[in-house]
Amino acid sequence: MKKINNKIWVVYGILIVYLFLLILFPSVFKQGIYTKLIQQILWFGLALYCYYASEKESFRNRDKTGKIQIVVIFTIIYLMIYFVLGLLFGYKVSPYSHSITAILSNIWVFIPVIIFQEYIRAVLVRFTRRNDTLLVIIFLLFSLIELNYGSLGASFATKESAFKYVSSTLLPILTKNALFTYFALVCDYLPSMIFRVAVMAANILLPIFPDLDWFVTGLLELATYVIMFISVNYMNDLSKRVAVRSSSRKAQRTSNPKVTIPLLVILLAFVCFVAGFFTYRPIAIVSDSMVPKFARGDAVVVKKLSNKEKKALKKNDIVQYTLDGRTIVHRIHKKIVDENGNITYQTKGDNNNAPDDKIVTLKQIKGKVTFVVPYAGWPSVLIYDFLKE
Numbered sequence: 290m291k292k293i294n295n296k297i298w299v300v301y302g303i304l305i306v307y308l309f310l311l312i313l314f315p316s317v318f319k320q321g322i323y324t325k326l327i328q329q330i331l332w333f334g335l336a337l338y339c340y341y342a343s344e345k346e347s348f349r350n351r352d353k354t355g356k357i358q359i360v361v362i363f364t365i366i367y368l369m370i371y372f373v374l375g376l377l378f379g380y381k382v383s384p385y386s387h388s389i390t391a392i393l394s395n396i397w398v399f400i401p402v403i404i405f406q407e408y409i410r411a412v413l414v415r416f417t418r419r420n421d422t423l424l425v426i427i428f429l430l431f432s433l434i435e436l437n438y439g440s441l442g443a444s445f446a447t448k449e450s451a452f453k454y455v456s457s458t459l460l461p462i463l464t465k466n467a468l469f470t471y472f473a474l475v476c477d478y479l480p481s482m483i484f485r486v487a488v489m490a491a492n493i494l495l496p497i498f499p500d501l502d503w504f505v506t507g508l509l510e511l512a513t514y515v516i517m518f519i520s521v522n523y524m525n526d527l528s529k530r531v532a533v534r535s536s537s538r539k540a541q542r543t544s545n546p547k548v549t550i551p552l553l554v555i556l557l558a559f560v561c562f563v564a565g566f567f568t569y570r571p572i573a574i575v576s577d578s579m580v581p582k583f584a585r586g587d588a589v590v591v592k593k594l595s596n597k598e599k600k601a602l603k604k605n606d607i608v609q610y611t612l613d614g615r616t617i618v619h620r621i622h623k624k625i626v627d628e629n630g631n632i633t634y635q636t637k638g639d640n641n642n643a644p645d646d647k648i649v650t651l652k653q654i655k656g657k658v659t660f661v662v663p664y665a666g667w668p669s670v671l672i673y674d675f676l677k678e
Contacts, residue, residue: 296342297416300409303335304430315439324398332405339412353476359520360472360480364487367513374509375499383496395493403485406431407469411478414470424470432466448675457503461510468514475525484517568593569659572609572618573666575673578638579618582607588666589618591656599651600632607658608636610649618658619645 311318318328385395410431417423436459444454469481492498501509571588583589591609594602602608607620622637622644632651637644 297339297413300335300339300342300413301426301430304434307331308430308433311434311436312438315437319439325394329397329401332402332409336405336408339409343412343416353479355524356472356476356521357479357483359524360483360517363513363517363520364484367484367509368487368491371501371509372495372499374501374505375497378502378505379500380497381500383492383498385493387494387496392493396490399489399493400486403489404482407473407478407482407485410469410481411473414473419474424474428466428470431470432463435462435466448677452672453503457507461507461514464511464514468518471518472521475521480521570656571662571665572616573669573673574618575666575670576638578640579607579620580640582620582639583661583663586664586667586670588662588669589658590660590662591618592659593656594654596651598657599654602634602654602657608634608649609655609658610636610653611655612647612649612653616655617645 317323385391410427413427414424417427443450444458445451469485472478472480569590569592572591574583574585574587574589577585589607589609602621602624604621604624607618609616609618611617617636619636619638621634623635625633625635625648627633634649634654635644636649
């Protein structure tokens with residue numbers, strides 16, 4: 290590892306000043322002249338300075354090709370999963386224009402900045418001498434630079450919006466930059482550059498996007514970053530063991546993706562179950578309206594229903610439905626069929642004195658309760674209470 294070059298401290302200083310300007314004048318950095326010219330000049334100049342400050346030395350690393358191959362594979366898998374999820378959640382039109390001029394303009398706005406940023410990150414990491422404090426500073430600088438400070442106030446306006454922002458934006462940004470800083474440490478700028486350029490190119494070129502909610506988007510990104518880290522880390526440990534040709538027990542201790550990836554897949558499957566990707570999904574109960582059948586803090590498992598199955602519901606079935614943005618789980622008190630054959634339902638909580646005021650339509654019904662898991666919903670209930678205070 291190279292000795293810290295005094296010229297490199299200039300780069301830290303420029304990045305810190307740039308970060309403060311982003312925080313103090315966020316609207317300035319959203320204007321056309323900045324996005325189309327100034328930021329390219331800024332990052333190109335900084336990358337060029339890093340090139341000469343590092344004395345034009347090339348990056349060296351064991352098994353660089355193998356690590357890059359892993360990242361390429363996971364990049365392809367990530368993009369495939371991302372767009373296939375649109376089959377479950379639907380698609381929306383891309384916000385980017387797709388005329389030749391617009392495509393070239395968007396490529397110019399985003400791609401060069403990605404390339405320059407990852408090269409600068411790699412140079413900075415290379416001259417840290419594996420100093421943990423400097424690595425953390427690099428990680429924080431690139432994470433904070435990526436945040437949109439113009440909308441930060443609105444993102445933390447309420448506890449609910451703050452929770453969504455942290456889960457879908459802040460945590461993925463922090464995890465991603467931790468991963469890319471690690472890539473720069475064990476390889477160079479190519480793995481992170483490949484992933485970022487591929488994802489951005491897909492966003493620019495494709496006419497549609499999956500219409501994913503904040504939870505699914507954050508989950509997919511976090512899972513991808515964690516699995517990539519485990520795989521590249523395993524490859525890095527393996528190359529070290531081969532290099533030193535050590536047969537000691539200590540040298541063979543490493544996280545094998547054959548064990549860790551299946552565990553992550555199981556965890557991901559569980560989270561997908563909670564998120565409602567499958568036919569059955571759990572719902573936490575936040576009120577006592579259905580006592581004694583189930584109470585606040587319990588969880589019920591709900592089966593998704595087709596339109597035909599919704600029409601076949603009968604009295605005493607317990608259903609999940611939406612009303613004014615809320616999720617309600619009550620029992621069917623009466624099935625109503627009008628002269629045109631249209632079916633609606635009147636519902637009632639077992640612990641309530643009277644049926645619910647509003648009639649429930651088929652469109653409102655999301656599923657039918659199949660069984661109850663006592664106390665399993667308390668973590669969700671506590672979060673719900675915290676966000677609603």
